[in-house]
Amino acid sequence: MRLTLSTKFRIKKGILTKFVNEKAFILxxxxxxxRSLNETASFIWRxxxxxxxxxxxxxxxxxxxxxxxxxxxxxxLNLLKKYLKEGLIAVRKK
Numbered sequence: 507m508r509l510t511l512s513t514k515f516r517i518k519k520g521i522l523t524k525f526v527n528e529k530a531f532i533l534x535x536x537x538x539x540x541r542s543l544n545e546t547a548s549f550i551w552r553x554x555x556x557x558x559x560x561x562x563x564x565x566x567x568x569x570x571x572x573x574x575x576x577x578x579x580x581x582x583l584n585l586l587k588k589y590l591k592e593g594l595i596a597v598r599k600k
Contacts, residue, residue, distance in 0.1 A: 509583065511561035514598040515545065515554050521594055523555065546571065550585055554595060560586065 522533040530548035532541045543551055549570060552600070553563045561581065567578040589595045 509586065509597075511558060511564075512559050514557050514559050515589075515595040516527075516557065516598045518596050519556060519592060523551065526553070532594065536593075546581075547585060550582060554586075557598060567571070 515580055520535040522532045522535065524533075525527060525548070528548055530543040531552045532543065532551070533539070534541070546567070549566065553566060558566070564575065564578045564582050566584055568574065568575050571578070571582075586595070597599075
């Protein structure tokens with residue numbers, strides 16, 4: 507699947523999220539797994555829940571963590587591809 511900067515995602519059914527302070531905990535009810543996300547991954551997850559396009563997530567990460575755009579883009583895309591592969595998120599249909 508080809509991702510573009512305008513791609514938006516949705517959290518797949520059966521994935522529950524609980525935020526404690528700024529940290530996200532994800533329950534995959536289908537696999538009976540709980541994950542805790544670090545601060546940056548939690549920040550990205552929060553944006554995914556809002557349906558934020560990739561471009562805006564990258565811009566937010568750049569602003570929030572004071573990293574250059576190339577680094578933010580690489581890191582965000584790698585994380586999104588991982589979440590897609592693991593079945594946590596899906597591309598939102600238009």
